Amino acid sequence: MNKKLRPLLLLMLPALASCGGFSLNYIVEGNKYISANFNDNYYEHWDAELKNAEHVQTFTETDTQFIESFNDIGTIDANLLVNNPYAGKSGYDFEDTFGADYRLNRTSEIFNYGVQSKLFDGITWCGGRHQRVRVQARKNGFSVRLSKESDTVKYFAMNYKSTTNNQIRCYSHITGNISTSDGDKFHASTIDLTVTLYCKSEVNKIVGYDFKKEVSFPHTNDGDYYYFHGFKTEDIGTENFTISRLVGFSVTFDVTHDELIEYNASKTDVELTDNDYALFIYEVFMPYTYWH
Amino acid sequence: MPKFEKLSKLHKYSAAVSFLAMEIFALVAFSFGNNFVLYGALSLVLLLLLVLFNIKEITVDGVSSIALFFLPLFLFTVITALGVYMRSHAYAGHFSNAELVFIPLGLLPMSFAGYVLSIDKTFKISTFLVVVYAALGVLSLINLIVNLVNFGPFYSLIYKNYYMYYGGTISEVAVGDMAYVLEGFKFIEVRMERYLLFPTLLLTSSIALFFVSPKEKKLFITYCGFSLVGLLALAFVPSLKALLAFVVILVIDAIIFLLKKFEVLRKPAKYVLIVGVALVALLALAIILNNQTPLGIHNLTAGNALLNRIFNTNRYISKINPLTYNILCSDNFLGFAVDKSDTSLILDPANPVYPELHMSNCFYFDTFMTSGVIGVLAIVFALFIGLKGFKKYFLSEKDQFYSKAVLVALVVFYLIYIGLFNNTEYGVFYSIYQPVFISGPFMIMVFVLSYVLAKSHEVKPEVKEEQPVSETNAEVNINE
Numbered sequence: 001m002n003k004k005l006r007p008l009l010l011l012m013l014p015a016l017a018s019c020g021g022f023s024l025n026y027i028v029e030g031n032k033y034i035s036a037n038f039n040d041n042y043y044e045h046w047d048a049e050l051k052n053a054e055h056v057q058t059f060t061e062t063d064t065q066f067i068e069s070f071n072d073i074g075t076i077d078a079n080l081l082v083n084n085p086y087a088g089k090s091g092y093d094f095e096d097t098f099g100a101d102y103r104l105n106r107t108s109e110i111f112n113y114g115v116q117s118k119l120f121d122g123i124t125w126c127g128g129r130h131q132r133v134r135v136q137a138r139k140n141g142f143s144v145r146l147s148k149e150s151d152t153v154k155y156f157a158m159n160y161k162s163t164t165n166n167q168i169r170c171y172s173h174i175t176g177n178i179s180t181s182d183g184d185k186f187h188a189s190t191i192d193l194t195v196t197l198y199c200k201s202e203v204n205k206i207v208g209y210d211f212k213k214e215v216s217f218p219h220t221n222d223g224d225y226y227y228f229h230g231f232k233t234e235d236i237g238t239e240n241f242t243i244s245r246l247v248g249f250s251v252t253f254d255v256t257h258d259e260l261i262e263y264n265a266s267k268t269d270v271e272l273t274d275n276d277y278a279l280f281i282y283e284v285f286m287p288y289t290y291w292h
Numbered sequence: 293m294p295k296f297e298k299l300s301k302l303h304k305y306s307a308a309v310s311f312l313a314m315e316i317f318a319l320v321a322f323s324f325g326n327n328f329v330l331y332g333a334l335s336l337v338l339l340l341l342l343v344l345f346n347i348k349e350i351t352v353d354g355v356s357s358i359a360l361f362f363l364p365l366f367l368f369t370v371i372t373a374l375g376v377y378m379r380s381h382a383y384a385g386h387f388s389n390a391e392l393v394f395i396p397l398g399l400l401p402m403s404f405a406g407y408v409l410s411i412d413k414t415f416k417i418s419t420f421l422v423v424v425y426a427a428l429g430v431l432s433l434i435n436l437i438v439n440l441v442n443f444g445p446f447y448s449l450i451y452k453n454y455y456m457y458y459g460g461t462i463s464e465v466a467v468g469d470m471a472y473v474l475e476g477f478k479f480i481e482v483r484m485e486r487y488l489l490f491p492t493l494l495l496t497s498s499i500a501l502f503f504v505s506p507k508e509k510k511l512f513i514t515y516c517g518f519s520l521v522g523l524l525a526l527a528f529v530p531s532l533k534a535l536l537a538f539v540v541i542l543v544i545d546a547i548i549f550l551l552k553k554f555e556v557l558r559k560p561a562k563y564v565l566i567v568g569v570a571l572v573a574l575l576a577l578a579i580i581l582n583n584q585t586p587l588g589i590h591n592l593t594a595g596n597a598l599l600n601r602i603f604n605t606n607r608y609i610s611k612i613n614p615l616t617y618n619i620l621c622s623d624n625f626l627g628f629a630v631d632k633s634d635t636s637l638i639l640d641p642a643n644p645v646y647p648e649l650h651m652s653n654c655f656y657f658d659t660f661m662t663s664g665v666i667g668v669l670a671i672v673f674a675l676f677i678g679l680k681g682f683k684k685y686f687l688s689e690k691d692q693f694y695s696k697a698v699l700v701a702l703v704v705f706y707l708i709y710i711g712l713f714n715n716t717e718y719g720v721f722y723s724i725y726q727p728v729f730i731s732g733p734f735m736i737m738v739f740v741l742s743y744v745l746a747k748s749h750e751v752k753p754e755v756k757e758e759q760p761v762s763e764t765n766a767e768v769n770i771n772e
Contacts, residue, residue, distance in 0.1 A: 023442035027454040027467050034462060105459060112459045121460030133460065
């Protein structure tokens with residue numbers, strides 16, 4: 001190489017190296033997403049590739065496989081898990097066992113980066129940690145783009161609860177009894193949840209597979225009511241259907257029904273704006289999935 | 293010594309050992325693997341080889357030249373390795389008890405190697421400097437490139453108030469105060485002080501540009517290259533700390549240059565230095581005494597706005613004060629006792645002022661924790677003796693002046709850096725605990741101080757026994 005060009009190479013290196021900015025995907029301004037202000041914590045990031053992906057198939061899950069609270073974890077269908085040693089566990093037990101064992105950040109370092117790392121850290125419920133440990137989704141949802149590909153994804157599960165910034169609850173979560181004072185209100189809602197799994201096709205094009213499910217929350221806004229929503233992909237899809245080469249997923253929902261019910265009084269429908277309703281998603285699991 | 297005659301024949305191969313020494317210095321300066329056990333093992337092997345190949349050259353008088361540096365260093369390393377503080381960190385899993393042995397085994401051989409290499413004619417200090425700075429340069433360049441790839445140029449200013457999510461939690465430090473460095477064999481996020489250490493050490497090579505003629509093209513361009521890489525690494529990751537460090541380097545360069553150029557300044561500079569050192573010592577004493585509650589000095593300083601700011605409330609002193617609170621307790625004379633289950637140092641739960649302690653940004657005060665009052669006195673004395681050796685070294689005819697200037701700039705800057713910007717727990721998302729005395733640059737500094745002391749030592753001339761005049765000769769003389 002011409003000796004005169006060598007110093008230029010030294011100066012070019014920083015210029016060339018500046019083209020990356022890969023870690024910038026994982027940074028946020030100030031205390032975004034962990035603010036005490038409810039409306040500041042919505043995570044609405046959409047990866048451009050996933051947003052423009054073609055949705056090639058839609059599956060509707062009809063089984064009501066969810067639990068009302070961690071205390072009912074034993075109701076999870078044993079088919080969802082290869083082993084089910086976690087039946088009958090309490091919330092903290094669930095986190096310390098199932099959460100610790102199947103959290104995605106155990107499988108690869110990529111799950112440790114970004115706001116989405118809250119979904120892969122094994123923390124499956126609030127436990128007083130509030131916005132620090134969950135992703136707050138608006139109905140337009142969010143996407144998570146992964147920098148690695150999976151092999152076959154057999155299971156997908158999410159642990160979440162519904163909420164609004166209208167902190168009204170009726171059930172006494174200490175005694176488990178319905179409050180019986182006249183005028184007490186509780187929040188009931190139903191959503192159409194769509195989990196989209198994005199995979200690379202044979203021609204390396206990203207396509208989306210929608211998994212839809214109607215979810216009812218008789219106790220929206222109650223801090224103790226978590227929903228463990230899991231399914232086996234091959235059970236939902238057609239025969240020989242598999243999800244493989246997963247590169248991302250998204251969560252969106254539509255609120256189909258939402259009302260504030262007054263105890264022992266006539267039902268009162270309440271108009272809620274889009275800013276009011278949210279899903280608090282604590283964890284996403286994809287057990288027995290390998291990444292490369 | 294007839295029994296070493298066979299070994300002395302190995303001396304002709306000492307050039308190979310010098311070359312090995314250079315490689316080891318390069319690895320240590322590069323912080324290769326960031327493993328002090330590795331450095332300790334390498335320096336021990338190096339010492340054994342150096343002694344083996346230079347046995348005939350080693351003299352008692354020569355060894356005594358570094359005694360005043362070596363012995364307090366020995367005391368410091370042994371107290372630290374056996375002290376309750378480091379053993380508690382071993383209990384916490386940061387090190388194993390066996391690894392602690394490499395604290396003295398790493399530093400002491402390095403110190404002795406400084407003496408042996410000073411008498412080895414195949415060892416050139418100019419080559420040592422090029423090797424060390426080249427290693428620092430490569431490391432600085434690698435770290436710079438990784439930061440540019442991950443964050444882009446000037447990110448520390450652009451994203452000053454941004455935070456990074458990792459493992460589901462938001463970082464304690466802002467993006468503007470973190471950087472990627474090669475740590476061991478992977479790149480991890482660390483606090484800015486760790487990133488800045490290597491390019492700022494590299495930039496100390498800039499003093500050579502004042503004393504190397506541009507006509508010595510190869511040498512001049514080499515040092516230009518070192519300085520340029522250091523400057524680029526600071527410029528593309530700008531921060532207030534980088535600016536402060538840069539100013540300190542400029543001041544050191546200016547002082548060395550002016551003292552060389554204007555002999556008339558040397559005498560006043562000596563007195564300024566003495567006064568400066570005395571002031572620093574008094575300030576350190578005042579900080580310690582301010583935190584001894586029975587003396588009541590704290591009430592005085594708290595009552596005056598300026599004194600309160602200096603001694604109690606500024607961000608820097610607020611990290612140091614907790615360390616000095618209990619240093620005179622007899623329990624802590626050889627290092628602080630820690631809660632083994634949680635080395636966040638719950639020294640005394642009943643202590644209403646400072647129930648928890650953490651390392652400060654100042655190595656000299658942190659040493660109260662790791663090695664106690666005795667350890668601090670030992671290391672400060674050793675460093676004082678080492679620095680004092682520079683005076684004789686500068687005045688001696690040995691080694692080229694630019695090498696001497698670079699050595700003093702390197703050592704003085706490093707000692708200032710670890711006093712102002714040290715960060716023992718510099719991992720942002722990973723738990724890293726690395727006290728200064730098990731780091732590569734500290735070992736290099738120990739070697740340099742020993743070398744300087746040994747080099748400046750005046751070798752006593754051999755006293756030859758007077759041969760008795762023979763009777764025959766005497767008769768001849770008389771007859772003549």
